[in-house]
Amino acid sequence: MLSLHARNCRTGDVLDEEQAPAAKKEDVFAALGQMANRFQKRAGESLARLPKDTNVQTDVTTPSLEAWRSYKAAMIADINRSKRTESISLLKRATELDPNFAMAYAYMGRSYDAMGEADLGAQNISKAFELRNSVSDSENLFITFNYYRQAPRNLELARQTLESWSQKYPSDFVPRGFLSAFTSAGTGHYETGVEEGLKAIELDPDYSIGYENVAWDYIYLNRWSEAEALLRKASEHKVETADYSVIRYFIAFLRKDQAAMEREVTQRQGKLQAQGWFEHQQAMTLAYQGRLKEADQLSDSAVRLARQAGLRERPAQFAGARAVWSALFGIRDEAQRSAAAALSLYQGRDADYGPAFALELLHDSAQAQPIEAELEDRYPQDTPVQFSYLPTLRALRALSRNDQAKALDMTQAAAPNDFAIPGTAYYSGAAFFGSLYPVFVRGLAYSRLGRRREAAAEFQKILDHPGIMLNDPMGPMARLELARALAASGDRAKSAAAYHDLLTLWRDADPDIPLVQEARAESAKL
Numbered sequence: 001m002l003s004l005h006a007r008n009c010r011t012g013d014v015l016d017e018e019q020a021p022a023a024k025k026e027d028v029f030a031a032l033g034q035m036a037n038r039f040q041k042r043a044g045e046s047l048a049r050l051p052k053d054t055n056v057q058t059d060v061t062t063p064s065l066e067a068w069r070s071y072k073a074a075m076i077a078d079i080n081r082s083k084r085t086e087s088i089s090l091l092k093r094a095t096e097l098d099p100n101f102a103m104a105y106a107y108m109g110r111s112y113d114a115m116g117e118a119d120l121g122a123q124n125i126s127k128a129f130e131l132r133n134s135v136s137d138s139e140n141l142f143i144t145f146n147y148y149r150q151a152p153r154n155l156e157l158a159r160q161t162l163e164s165w166s167q168k169y170p171s172d173f174v175p176r177g178f179l180s181a182f183t184s185a186g187t188g189h190y191e192t193g194v195e196e197g198l199k200a201i202e203l204d205p206d207y208s209i210g211y212e213n214v215a216w217d218y219i220y221l222n223r224w225s226e227a228e229a230l231l232r233k234a235s236e237h238k239v240e241t242a243d244y245s246v247i248r249y250f251i252a253f254l255r256k257d258q259a260a261m262e263r264e265v266t267q268r269q270g271k272l273q274a275q276g277w278f279e280h281q282q283a284m285t286l287a288y289q290g291r292l293k294e295a296d297q298l299s300d301s302a303v304r305l306a307r308q309a310g311l312r313e314r315p316a317q318f319a320g321a322r323a324v325w326s327a328l329f330g331i332r333d334e335a336q337r338s339a340a341a342a343l344s345l346y347q348g349r350d351a352d353y354g355p356a357f358a359l360e361l362l363h364d365s366a367q368a369q370p371i372e373a374e375l376e377d378r379y380p381q382d383t384p385v386q387f388s389y390l391p392t393l394r395a396l397r398a399l400s401r402n403d404q405a406k407a408l409d410m411t412q413a414a415a416p417n418d419f420a421i422p423g424t425a426y427y428s429g430a431a432f433f434g435s436l437y438p439v440f441v442r443g444l445a446y447s448r449l450g451r452r453r454e455a456a457a458e459f460q461k462i463l464d465h466p467g468i469m470l471n472d473p474m475g476p477m478a479r480l481e482l483a484r485a486l487a488a489s490g491d492r493a494k495s496a497a498a499y500h501d502l503l504t505l506w507r508d509a510d511p512d513i514p515l516v517q518e519a520r521a522e523s524a525k526l
Contacts, residue, residue, distance in 0.1 A: 002031055004039050060103040061135040067097035071104050074111075084111045085275075085309065102131035106143045113150055114428045115275070116314035119348045122151045138172070141165040145178060152381040153349075153423070158183045166196075173203035173210065180213035182428070185220060186383055188420035193217035208239045215247050216427055219467045224251050242268060246281075246427065253285065253471055261285075275309040276302035280318045284432055287325040287473040290509025290516055296322065296334070307345075316346035317424060317431035320354020324433055325473040327358040330515050335362055343371075349379050350423040353389045353434060360396035368393065384422040387414055388438060395441045399448065407445040414438035418461070419468060433472045436462045440478055447481065452489035456482055476505055480519055492526055499523035 002022060006015040018039035022031040058072045074090035077083040088111050094104040109125030112118075129147040132140045141161065149158040162183060165175035180197025184190065197214035201207055211234040218227035228251060231244055245268035252260035265278060279302035286295035299322045306315035323338035339355035352371050359368035372393050379385040395410035415438075424434035443458030459482035462469060469475045483498035503523060509516045 002028065002035065004035065006039075059136075060101075061139060062094075062098045062101045062104075064094075064098040064101070067094040067101055067104070070094040070097065071101070071107070074104075074107065078107070078111055078114075084115050087111050100131055100134065102128045102135050102143060103139055105131070106139075106146055109150055110146060115311060116317055116350075116430060117311060118150070118313060118350050118423065120313070122153075125150045138169065141168075142174070145175070149178075149183060153379070153383055153385070154381040155183050155186045155383040157381075159187075171203060173200040173207055176200035176203070177207060177210045177213060180210060180217060182421070182426050185217065185421040185426060186423070188417055190217045190220045194221070205237050206239055208234070208241050211239060212241065212243055212247065215244075219247070219250060219254070220421065220465075222465065222467045224254055224467070227251060249281070250470055254466055275311060276305035276314065276318060279305060280321070280431060281471070283318075284321065284325075284473065285471045287322075287329075288471045288475060288505075290329075290476070290506040290513060292325075292329060292331065292510050292513060295325070303341075303345075312346045313348055313351050314431075316342045316348075316351040317354065319345060320351060320358070321424075321431045321433045323358035324354050324361075327361040328473055328477050329513055331513070332362060336364075339367075347371075347374075349375060349382060349385055349389075350430075353393075353422075353424050354431070356389075356393050357396070357434075357437065360393050360400065363400040365397045365400060368397070383417070384420075384424075387417040388420065388422045388434070392438045392441050395438070395445065399441070399444060402448075404445050404448045408442065408449070411438050411442035411445065419465060421468065425470075425472070432470055433474070435468045435470075435472065436465065436478075437474065440474060440481070443478070443481055443485070447485055447488075452485045456485040456489065459485060476502055479505070480515075483519075484522070487522070487526065496523070496526045499526065 001019060003017065003019045005017045016039070018035045020031045020035040022028045058068070058075065060068070060071060062068050062071070070090045071094045074087040074094065077090060078087035088108055091104045091108040091111065095101050095108070098104070105124045106128035109121045109123070109128060111121075112124060113121030125143070125146050128143045129151070132143045135143070141164075145158055145161040145165065148154050148161060159179070162175045162179050166172070166179070169175070176196040177200040180193040180200060184193035184196070194214055194217045197210050197217065200210040201214070204210070211230055215227040215230050218224065218230065227247060231247065234240065234244070245264050249261055249264040249268075252258075252264060265282065268278065279298045283295045283298035283302060286292075286298065299318060302318045303315040306318060319338050319342035323335050323342060326335035326338055335358045339358045342351065342355045345351075352375060356368045356371040356375075359365070359371075372390060375385050376390060391410050391414040395407040398404070398407035398410055418436070418439050422434045424431055439458050439461050443455045446452070446455035446458060459478045462475065462478035463482065466475070469478075479498055479502045483495050483502060486495035486498060499519065499522065502519060506516055506519070511517075
């Protein structure tokens with residue numbers, strides 16, 4: 001008697017079964033073929049009613065069945081349940097079972113990067129890159145793209161790889177999905193991201209990451225309603241990941257909907273692993289509002305939770321972000337303490353940017369310059385480092401030396417990527433700060449050169465792109481500098497309006513912050 005069963009692996013329930021007898025050994029295959037045809041129809045109908053494990057790609061090269069099973073479980077944990085720590089543990093097990101499992105190293109690299117551990121991510125994708133010649137062509141392309149995107153972080157080479165991949169395999173949604181993510185956002189090509197991401201979703205309507213990428217591209221383009229509509233479309237396809245809650249939180253923030261923000265924070269506490277990410281986002285929002293005492297408390301919690309989770313780079317980025325907002329508000333002691341804390345926790349290309357920016361803003365180039373030299377030496381191909389971080393830091397140093405013309409020249413190197421999302425601000429594991437900083441520093445250079453209207457135009461650029469700035473405390477600073485530039489240019493009416501908007505934003509700010517007091521005094525004079 002031959003028997004086939006379809007079983008739900010989550011619950012153990014038998015969904016369908018088929019039996020047939022075979023009188024002798026020679027009849028087995030004929031009987032099997034007959035019953036398989038009947039089985040295929042009934043089981044297929046049952047399977048169609050099951051929730052899908054979306055986007056789980058398991059056609060990978062490994063001789064070990066157990067390693068493959070661990071890999072598949074990791075994909076489900078990561079993509080469908082946003083359990084990245086669990087996913088990394090499973091991928092480590094897969095590489096222990098098969099030390100040459102290239103795709104396990106590749107996805108481990110992606111998972112680490114998504115958790116804000118960019119250097120660990122680069123190490124693992126580099127290992128996969130070394131093993132790429134033993135895998136299939138599609139795996140090779142996957143690994144090669146991720147290597148360029150994460151190790152040298154050369155986004156131009158990453159883009160070329162994706163375009164070659166999509167041309168070679170036009171029905172494969174994966175390269176188009178990647179084109180909708182950091183490769184486009186990191187160079188400011190959001191329209192390309194939307195176009196390619198929608199093509200990916202058309203090829204696979206269950207592509208959960210595709211919806212996420214395109215929704216973020218819409219946010220960067222200030223097209224928030226379209227982002228919401230896309231998430232509704234995902235819901236219609238019964239596609240949902242816990243990370244969608246982060247998108248909803250920021251849409252609510254951009255719309256100043258405090259109730260919706262709080263609702264998302266409450267709901268996602270049980271959906272995503274607690275590694276300080278929620279606390280850091282809320283700390284950023286509080287700092288944006290000038291509520292620094294509350295922000296500092298939540299920042300402490302964020303750093304502690306990230307460290308308890310065994311992370312290295314993420315807590316350093318959180319502390320670096322705090323150093324930046326403290327320096328922006330002129331809280332010198334706190335900025336220096338947070339910068340030192342960040343550097344003591346971890347040093348790397350994204351982790352270093354916050355402390356270096358804060359130190360340059362405080363005119364402490366002696367401490368910042370070695371960090372910048374290390375960035376320049378170690379990351380010569382890195383797109384954010386070369387076209388955002390270094391130009392901004394060099395311009396700040398020139399300003400501290402009263403060389404405004406040189407500062408202006410330095411920021412021009414970043415001009416083609418003014419609206420790009422740097423590594424510190426990209427949504428995948430980032431600390432959500434650093435976007436539009438070259439624009440802000442260029443505005444400062446114009447102001448100090450006495451070119452007030454040009455300065456105002458730069459600060460206005462920042463205010464015109466709230467979907468890129470999000471809850472970075474740099475946003476209100478741009479509004480303050482705009483008000484000052486307009487006042488100096490003689491446009492008192494627009495300056496008064498800018499001050500009014502700023503002080504409305506800071507209505508609950510800590511009253512003892514000197515910068516807040518200065519802004520109120522300046523506004524009163526108008």
